[in-house]
Amino acid sequence: MIETDICVIGAGSGGLSVAAGAAQMGARTVLIEGHEMGGDCLNYGCVPSKALLAAAKAAAAHRRPFPGVAADQPEVDFSAAKDHVARVIAAIAPHDSQERFEGFGVQVIRDWARFTGPNEVEAGGQRIRARRFVIATGSRPLIPPIPGLAETPYLTNETIFAQKKPPGHLLIIGGGPIGLEMAQAHRRLGAMVTVIEGARALGHEDPEAAALVIARLKSEGVEILEGVTVRRVGGRAGAIEIEVAGGTILVGTHLLVATGRAPALERLNLDAAGIRHDARGIATDEGLRSSNRRVYAIGDAAGRGQFTHLAGYHAGLVVRSAVLGLRAKVRTDHIPRVTYTAPELAQVGLTEAEARGQYGARLTVLRHDFAAADRAQAEAETLGFLKVMSVGARPVGATICGTGAGEQIALWSLILANRMKLNALAATVLPYPTMAELSKRAAGTYFSPKLFDNALIKRVVRAVQRWVP
Ligand SMILES: Cc1cc2nc3c(=O)[nH]c(=O)nc-3n(C[C@H](O)[C@H](O)[C@H](O)COP(=O)(O)OP(=O)(O)OC[C@H]3O[C@@H](n4cnc5c(N)ncnc54)[C@H](O)[C@@H]3O)c2cc1C
Ligand SMILES: NC(=O)c1ccc[n+]([C@@H]2O[C@H](COP(=O)([O-])OP(=O)(O)OC[C@H]3O[C@@H](n4cnc5c(N)ncnc54)[C@H](O)[C@@H]3O)[C@@H](O)[C@H]2O)c1
Numbered sequence: 001m002i003e004t005d006i007c008v009i010g011a012g013s014g015g016l017s018v019a020a021g022a023a024q025m026g027a028r029t030v031l032i033e034g035h036e037m038g039g040d041c042l043n044y045g046c047v048p049s050k051a052l053l054a055a056a057k058a059a060a061a062h063r064r065p066f067p068g069v070a071a072d073q074p075e076v077d078f079s080a081a082k083d084h085v086a087r088v089i090a091a092i093a094p095h096d097s098q099e100r101f102e103g104f105g106v107q108v109i110r111d112w113a114r115f116t117g118p119n120e121v122e123a124g125g126q127r128i129r130a131r132r133f134v135i136a137t138g139s140r141p142l143i144p145p146i147p148g149l150a151e152t153p154y155l156t157n158e159t160i161f162a163q164k165k166p167p168g169h170l171l172i173i174g175g176g177p178i179g180l181e182m183a184q185a186h187r188r189l190g191a192m193v194t195v196i197e198g199a200r201a202l203g204h205e206d207p208e209a210a211a212l213v214i215a216r217l218k219s220e221g222v223e224i225l226e227g228v229t230v231r232r233v234g235g236r237a238g239a240i241e242i243e244v245a246g247g248t249i250l251v252g253t254h255l256l257v258a259t260g261r262a263p264a265l266e267r268l269n270l271d272a273a274g275i276r277h278d279a280r281g282i283a284t285d286e287g288l289r290s291s292n293r294r295v296y297a298i299g300d301a302a303g304r305g306q307f308t309h310l311a312g313y314h315a316g317l318v319v320r321s322a323v324l325g326l327r328a329k330v331r332t333d334h335i336p337r338v339t340y341t342a343p344e345l346a347q348v349g350l351t352e353a354e355a356r357g358q359y360g361a362r363l364t365v366l367r368h369d370f371a372a373a374d375r376a377q378a379e380a381e382t383l384g385f386l387k388v389m390s391v392g393a394r395p396v397g398a399t400i401c402g403t404g405a406g407e408q409i410a411l412w413s414l415i416l417a418n419r420m421k422l423n424a425l426a427a428t429v430l431p432y433p434t435m436a437e438l439s440k441r442a443a444g445t446y447f448s449p450k451l452f453d454n455a456l457i458k459r460v461v462r463a464v465q466r467w468v469p
Pocket of ligand 1: 305
């Protein structure tokens with residue numbers, strides 16, 4: 001029997017942050033991981049996908065004609081690109097390693113944890129009793145009940161990055177962030193790619209921004225079928241067949257299923273601890289506590305969104321509450337998200353449609369095309385736009401679509417997180433020429449009519465000019 005202050009289940013983005021914080025602040029901490037340290041993000045998610053996209057971007061840069069520079073046909077070595085992916089994971093892995101966490105004083109147990117009572121779990125042949133538990137078990141691929149799928153070889157995010165040979169023709173079911181990032185990466189690395197999306201690709205995103213991404217992928221040769229129902233899947237490795245509504249049969253060599261994620265809760269025996277949950281995740285209050293007050297849930301397992309930075313944010317709140325005994329209240333209005341296709345699609349706060357629904361006529365949308373930025377002209381990267389949703393001078397959301405959107409959204413994340421007004425940007429001096437200037441220009445667009453189309457100001461200026469020596 002181990003007695004501890006904090007027991008964290010799952011050593012991924014969320015669990016590692018809680019364990020590191022708790023142990024370094026002096027709480028006795030146990031961390032239980034059933035599979036690989038680092039969780040999905042490091043091993044099967046963000047890290048390998050961004051590394052593969054980076055290799056694909058390098059290939060695309062060769063193909064891109066630039067004024068005065070001829071494009072060429074790059075020689076793509078798919079297996080070397082995969083070696084890059086493995087190297088990146090290996091470079092980051094020590095940061096998430098058992099040794100590093102043991103160095104912080106965390107007791108790490110490598111096994112699957114299951115609750116045996118309201119304040120006890122079992123793992124590695126030991127019983128662990130804790131004052132507080134944190135469930136950070138992440139999510140797994142949600143596999144839809146498509147006839148024939150279970151009998152057909154298919155890939156998910158857990159297996160695609162280990163493929164060393166390039167797929168001849170990759171069929172992807174699902175046009176969300178996973179589907180589209182993998183579609184572009186594989187297309188740029190030489191594969192034929194077909195995406196079959198049942199509804200709208202990137203359907204949660206601003207439609208104008210999603211359309212820009214989809215148009216670019218199509219122009220690079222990715223076939224994207226939207227509003228298409230998959231009726232049946234069949235075939236064998238190297239010869240996959242997908243029958244869609246209408247009877248058309250799509251043929252490819254490999255199949256990737258990217259149709260969403262389900263919280264990974266099955267091994268936890270949650271009922272033994274009285275922890276309420278449903279298909280979306282563990283039910284939590286605004287302090288991230290479950291129906292069992294000793295137990296918190298964070299990250300993908302909490303069903304409030306699936307991002308590494310969200311899991312990290314949850315972890316910070318739990319350290320505040322469970323370790324320091326302070327009040328913690330979760331916010332959602334300042335969480336950004338980025339789809340790392342080219343162009344990137346970045347969002348923080350409300351989209352235009354959401355903001356219109358909430359604020360109606362009080363909403364002002366400040367919009368600028370990338371082409372308006374001198375830097376975009378210099379880089380020949382003029383495709384894209386920035387849109388800021390503002391109620392009065394208080395921004396409630398920002399959408400950026402284009403090269404570097406994921407970096408540019410940081411400014412708006414800062415503004416929304418700190419509930420700053422557009423005045424803060426107007427008072428900021430940004431270096432010229434940068435893409436960030438577009439953000440400042442959005443603030444300028446809000447204030448200029450108030451300054452330049454204002455009869456009172458004109459009268460004041462005339463008076464000042466008359467009387468001031
Ligand atoms: C292909 C892909 C690309 C992605 N790209 C991005 C991105 O670019 N940016 C971004 O922000 N997010 C991205 N995500 C999402 C991101 O990976 C997740 O939101 C994040 O990993 C969630 O962190 P977590 O701590 O909740 O879970 P995880 O990081 O998945 O960690 C959960 C851990 O718990 C362990 N576990 C599960 N059950 C038990 C048990 N009973 N006992 C012990 N251990 C257990 C698991 O083995 C796992 O290691 C991506 C996801 C995928 C699939
Ligand atoms: N860049 C990032 O931050 C990043 C990258 C990848 C994943 N993620 C996270 O992981 C989550 C999961 O990604 P995802 O792309 O798997 O899920 P998703 O839920 O975002 O998208 C899945 C898509 O599949 C479609 N779909 C579902 N069933 C289908 C069917 N039977 N036939 C055809 N289409 C079907 C849905 O309509 C949807 O558009 C994301 O929502 C995100 O939170 C983040």
